[in-house]
Amino acid sequence: MWVSYSITCRPTSYSIFLRHASKRAARPIFWHWNDFAASSCRGRLMLRRWIVGMLLGTALVAVTSPWFVRSYVPRIEDPTRGVAVLQPGSDYRWRSEGYATTQIGPMGMPGRVTLEHEELGGLRLALWGDSQAEGVCVEDREKIAAQVARLSSNQIHVYPFARSGDDCNDWIAQIATLRDNDAFTVDAHVFLIVEWSDWTAEIADAKEELDPSQSKISATFPAFLIQTVRNILTTGDGTTRRRLRFRPGPVESPTVSSRSGTSNQTLTSLAKRLSGQLERLRGQCDAPCIFVYAPLIPAITDGETIFNDPDQHVFDRFRQLCSGHGFYVLDARDAMVAAARGGDWPRGFHNGQFGVGHYNATGNRIIAEQLLAFSDRFGASGQAQNDDPAKD
């Protein structure tokens, strides 16, 4: 394509029209000759404006991001527990579900800033679990440990050792480490059971390697930068690496299996694994063990409210096994269902979804009340007054 130039004379200035020699006449593109003189100056001004604007915009996002973006706290190796924990003394913000900032205490305990185990009397309980027991979605005063302390007038001290993503292999290993170290003793261990998968995992050593580079990144870069990179590189839950697809479709979507309880065959294999893990726990742990069963019931799934536990058979079997080992089992389901029926859902947040997700303040209170009710029967000697330990 060629371009023809026509220069027309004006009284004070020149103007240049570029006319495209295509089939149809294109609209002339016009430049004033003064523009040429001013263009480099304007270009510099524009560039400066954009650099300053981008810096200001980024600063604005950086300043406001703590209101909306979770924090990234470095992890350190805790010698007492033998695992990597969030750095004591740090604040851990959680924003996507609930809206809370958790203070990380000694040994990486979320929401408990002192040990206090030497000075105070009363019952000392170690709380084990996953993110549901960790409770970073709620403020410290609403976490299970704080609610138990408040309800018991500081007569029961709960030491929250729960970590997101942990299962029984991690808990049993940590209990053994605590016992071996003899640095920290408790009167009983409390396990919050929310999902059976945490207790039906294959017996394995808790292999955990602290990634120093991740901790360094958490300590060095602002959270909004880390979150941005994570959003770009990962998908879904934030741990699955994003895979780009450029090949034409159709793409078969993975079949979604609906959860409909446990079959007999599965129950047998689950019971076997449960039995193995409980035996292992008994072998590693001298202190009494209390299980609080608080599954994801009541729930709202696909527009339906589910009040019945599809894993009732697993729970019955679990109770039998616990009875054999001398473990105590508390069932929080009725209290959870009653709360939901009363309009106070134990799970979910306004910025999440009710009937789904993690326990909120109500859920934690119900769990705390279960522990409190049990502690009334749990004498100073650390033995329950009930003949059958598996019956709450």
Next chain:
Amino acid sequence: MQFTQIEFLIFLGLILLAVWRCRTRVTRNLILLAASYYFYSYWDYRFCGLLLLSTAVDYFVARRISHAASSRAKQAWLGVSLGVNLGVLGFFKYFNFFIESATPLIESAGLNASTLNIILPVGISFYTFQTLSYTIDVYRGKIRPTDSLLDFALYVAFFPQLVAGPIVRASELLPQLARRPNWSALRFFGGFQLALCGLIKKVLLADRLGEVVDVVFAAPQLYGGLTVWLAVIGYAGQIYYDFSGYTDIAIGVAKMLGYRFPKNFRHPYLATSVADFWHRWHMTLSRWLRDYLYIPLGGSRRGPIRTNVNLIITMVLGGLWHGAAWTFVLWGFWHGAALVCERELHRRYDVRKAVWLGRLSTFLVVVFGWVLFRSTSLDHVASITRQLLFQSPGINWYPPLAIAAIGIMVLEHAAWTTRLRIAMRLRADRWYTPIATTVMIWCLVLYAPRGFTPFVYFQF
């Protein structure tokens, strides 16, 4: 491929690079055509055949119409185009709907009624309407058929508007494809800015609202009346931001490539009447229905009763265009009836001065229309309406992000009525534009929901 996918950003970047380096118009159009077919095949390559069929039929039919000696021959060729296009659309979109609706009748005649497992090809409603408009315009003598099959194929398949509009007329796009696009840095920036705003609308507003709307609409009986109201207004926001976001991205991308698309939205919730709403909402569909359905039916030229009937027929068919379900038919009828009532009201009373009253009443009519549009069945409509009207107790859920998104929608519409709208255009030479652009990009990567949500209008 969806505009919100990272894959699309890479695809667009490569296309921009390729077309910038093109020296000839033909090469450029070839690249764009290949890219458009790849874009479509990313979803399902098997349906590219339908696109080819529609392109080939209308290209040749239009030429035949142009060369036909008699009006009967022209009509016959137009009939071929209508038959093929509407036949394909009818089969893929409405076959099961009609079979299901007629099942009682068929079974009462002792026959067996069974439906087929038909996949609805993405964008079929949009490109069918585009190709039809081309043939009808040629038939009416409004435009001359194009000589270039390449240009016509690109007009049908041009990827920014292929799957969800705007419905661009041949008279708007074909002349642009026939010449080298008028490209400038300023235009490119304008397109980028528009596409960015569209992404913000879709990802940060529509998808956030969708998270709440989907949950509440799935079980309205579980939630308190206020929460259901929030979800219903939220859906008004979701569908507006979703579709206008898509359109903004489409127009923006086209602008970055050097082409101009017609506007599709003009702050629809500022409408002072239902008729005004249809001049602001999905404007390219409204004018299609007006020019190719309402006016051929007689428009307003055959007396008030016939006009009202025409309005209702047009809106019901417009509703059916959106989806093969009775709720869409009911939605179309609702809007048709509202237009008729409004027409009668305006004939008797002068309500032009009550602007805000008009806006509020129009909004309520439109919002109830969205209940019909979003519901899956008539029972579902009844369930939601009960919660809206009688405020039964239930879970009181007030998601802050959804409330914020609704607040932004209200503010955006309100600001558009003031001088602030000049600032909202984010002109390249304004001091605040770099800051606003940077903040928008950060917000996109930082606050986008992690799940992937397709555009609402992809299902149509």
